Amino acid sequence: MQLTEKQLEIMAAQGHLLVTGGPGSGKTTVSILKAAEIAKQHLGPGQKVLFLSFARATVSRVVEAIEYEQQIPREQKRRIDVETYHSFFWRILKAHGYLIGLPRRIDILTPPAEAIALSGLRSGYASKLSEAEQAEKVAAEEAERLRLAREDGGVCFDLFAPYVGDILHGSARIRKLLATMYPVIILDEFQDTNAEQWRVVQALGEFTTLIALADPEQRIYDWIGADPARLDHFRGAFAPTEVDLSTDNHRSAGTDIGLFGNDILKGKIRQEPYVGVQIYGYPPNTDQAFSALVTTTYRARKRLVDAGVKEWSLAILVPTKKMTRLVSDAFRSPPGGMTEIPHTAIIELEAAILGAEVIALLMQPDVDGRHFEQFVALVRNYFHGKGGDTPTKGALTEAANIQKAYDEYLAGLAAGKALRKNSILVAILTLYGQTRELGLTGDPDKDWRAMRGLLEEGACPRLKEIAQEVRNIRVLERGTQLRQALSQDWRDNGAYRNALAIVRQAFVQEHFSTNAKPETGVIVMNMHKAKGKQFDEVIIFEGWPIKRKGQPPFNADRIVRFNARDNIDDQARQNMRVSVTRGKRHTTILTPKNDPCVLLTEDD
Numbered sequence: 001m002q003l004t005e006k007q008l009e010i011m012a013a014q015g016h017l018l019v020t021g022g023p024g025s026g027k028t029t030v031s032i033l034k035a036a037e038i039a040k041q042h043l044g045p046g047q048k049v050l051f052l053s054f055a056r057a058t059v060s061r062v063v064e065a066i067e068y069e070q071q072i073p074r075e076q077k078r079r080i081d082v083e084t085y086h087s088f089f090w091r092i093l094k095a096h097g098y099l100i101g102l103p104r105r106i107d108i109l110t111p112p113a114e115a116i117a118l119s120g121l122r123s124g125y126a127s128k129l130s131e132a133e134q135a136e137k138v139a140a141e142e143a144e145r146l147r148l149a150r151e152d153g154g155v156c157f158d159l160f161a162p163y164v165g166d167i168l169h170g171s172a173r174i175r176k177l178l179a180t181m182y183p184v185i186i187l188d189e190f191q192d193t194n195a196e197q198w199r200v201v202q203a204l205g206e207f208t209t210l211i212a213l214a215d216p217e218q219r220i221y222d223w224i225g226a227d228p229a230r231l232d233h234f235r236g237a238f239a240p241t242e243v244d245l246s247t248d249n250h251r252s253a254g255t256d257i258g259l260f261g262n263d264i265l266k267g268k269i270r271q272e273p274y275v276g277v278q279i280y281g282y283p284p285n286t287d288q289a290f291s292a293l294v295t296t297t298y299r300a301r302k303r304l305v306d307a308g309v310k311e312w313s314l315a316i317l318v319p320t321k322k323m324t325r326l327v328s329d330a331f332r333s334p335p336g337g338m339t340e341i342p343h344t345a346i347i348e349l350e351a352a353i354l355g356a357e358v359i360a361l362l363m364q365p366d367v368d369g370r371h372f373e374q375f376v377a378l379v380r381n382y383f384h385g386k387g388g389d390t391p392t393k394g395a396l397t398e399a400a401n402i403q404k405a406y407d408e409y410l411a412g413l414a415a416g417k418a419l420r421k422n423s424i425l426v427a428i429l430t431l432y433g434q435t436r437e438l439g440l441t442g443d444p445d446k447d448w449r450a451m452r453g454l455l456e457e458g459a460c461p462r463l464k465e466i467a468q469e470v471r472n473i474r475v476l477e478r479g480t481q482l483r484q485a486l487s488q489d490w491r492d493n494g495a496y497r498n499a500l501a502i503v504r505q506a507f508v509q510e511h512f513s514t515n516a517k518p519e520t521g522v523i524v525m526n527m528h529k530a531k532g533k534q535f536d537e538v539i540i541f542e543g544w545p546i547k548r549k550g551q552p553p554f555n556a557d558r559i560v561r562f563n564a565r566d567n568i569d570d571q572a573r574q575n576m577r578v579s580v581t582r583g584k585r586h587t588t589i590l591t592p593k594n595d596p597c598v599l600l601t602e603d604d
């Protein structure tokens with residue numbers, strides 16, 4: 001690879017550095033080469049360059065890019081640590097949290113666990129709140145998070161940056177210590193840094209050299225505190241050398257994909273076609289929409305195979321969670337008997353993880369007579385937490401009903417009365433009884449499947465839902481560690497006495513682990529998750545307005561909210577540009593013919 005002049009300028013620069021540039025302009029690549037150069041020239045024994053990124057997905061991509069750079073010797077590669085902000089912050093918190101009054105032993109409160117811990121508080125508020133009520137709710141949540149951290153040692157992700165900021169600003173010793181370990185830190189996607197993370201960066205920059213990589217136009221996290229002025233903050237605080245790679249686009253060289261992305265940003269789509277970009281209006285009904293998607297996917301796949309692309313990747317990017325599922329279902333059984341499309345769907349895992357906890361507990365024996373109580377608590381947890389940050393009223397009511405039925409059952413037991421025949425606990429109890437009869441074998445795969453199958457086939461709709469949800473994470477295919485731990489448990493105890501703890505532990509690690517390899521093949525995911533990734537081809541597929549008798553059409557699954565022109569803003573344009581520019585060779589947009597995406601028709 002021949003570095004551009006600007007990239008060479010970056011290689012030569014000294015001190016703090018700010019690298020800006022559009023999608024695919026080579027920021028990541030040059031920063032890795034620079035890190036290797038620094039490793040070779042300037043690092044003392046034991047020192048490393050740290051590359052910090054927001055998402056685990058980006059970490060995988062960077063790790064792979066490092067592997068791929070053949071001219072970097074192994075010894076230098078070893079001296080570049082790639083990590084997410086979260087996992088870096090967590091290391092600091094674990095080692096030094098006691099300095100700011102956290103308990104000596106702290107644990108991560110994972111998002112599902114956090115959702116459960118806050119659900120009681122949240123359920124006390126109606127779904128539509130006035131501004132004042134909303135502020136009160138946010139403050140109450142915040143206070144509860146702090147309490148959970150200080151009293152129980154359960155620290156949720158949102159508190160990582162504020163706490164680390166406190167630690168670093170309070171101790172020059174620790175700032176120096178970090179600078180000794182990491183004389184240079186690369187900050188990926190710097191434009192997305194929120195106020196608390198920026199406070200951490202300010203402290204780090206005192207003794208450490210910072211290299212910030214940014215694309216001001218790729219900011220997609222405004223809603224969680226990214227600030228358009230952040231680059232100026234960096235300029236003001238560190239007076240960095242600044243190099244702008246501008247609109248170079250190596251990712252999709254030879255195509256107009258980058259140009260198309262820029263035109264979306266400007267709201268001016270030209271009439272003449274863009275090389276490598278195709279927009280197709282599909283007929284707005286389920287069968288034809290999905291037929292269009294399936295055939296477009298076949299065609300894209302064929303192009304990649306015919307071109308002999310090795311380990312090709314083809315991403316289907318959709319605007320909503322629901323669409324991810326619909327597309328995945330359609331690929332599994334396409335309309336009109338077309339051939340199935342093998343794929344991976346990237347989905348939110350809260351519900352599946354909570355479901356896995358239920359199954360894990362069912363694999364455990366009842367050692368203290370409280371097993372059923374725990375079981376009911378986990379089923380309730382599932383409904384509390386399955387919606388993540390945005391629980392539905394239905395799910396919260398379900399959780400409350402389960403609790404009520406259980407209380408009634410206990411009261412009945414005490415009074416020697418039988419359970420009400422129409423109690424929702426009847427089906428749960430029956431199925432629970434069957435799980436107790438299930439003979440386990442000590443083979444974790446077999447036993448897990450048998451337990452899940454029992455719930456799936458059983459007569460309780462709530463447990464059936466849980467079992468189906470659990471399928472989404474393919475617990476046992478996640479590496480051998482979990483399986484080995486379960487086997488060991490069985491060998492030690494003649495039963496899975498610690499299955500729940502083992503499964504929980506596996507998912508805590510999950511929050512930090514990165515697949516060393518980026519996804520290949522056909523991948524379905526939410527547009528928001530595509531940030532920082534690249535694929536050989538991209539297909540963007542949005543929903544269509546669905547007619548309803550006597551009501552305005554339902555138009556929820558759109559790139560721009562309700563596909564209304566009034567809802568076009570910078571954020572919507574930037575999101576679309578990020579998605580469009582993930583494609584290296586080709587990007588196809590599928591939009592309903594009768595109501596095409598308003599971002600594509602802006603200039604009429």
Ligand SMILES: Nc1ncnc2c1ncn2[C@@H]1O[C@H](COP(=O)(O)OP(=O)(O)OP(=O)(O)O)[C@@H](O)[C@H]1O
Pocket residue numbers: 001002003004007021022023024025026027028029030215249250251532533
């Ligand atoms: N000078 C160059 N010549 C040819 N190819 C290059 C050059 N620099 C980078 N590339 C290639 O271009 C692609 C995109 O580069 P890179 O990922 O570094 O861009 P980026 O600016 O980090 O993109 P984004 O902000 O969209 O994540 C990579 O596949 C990389 O190997």
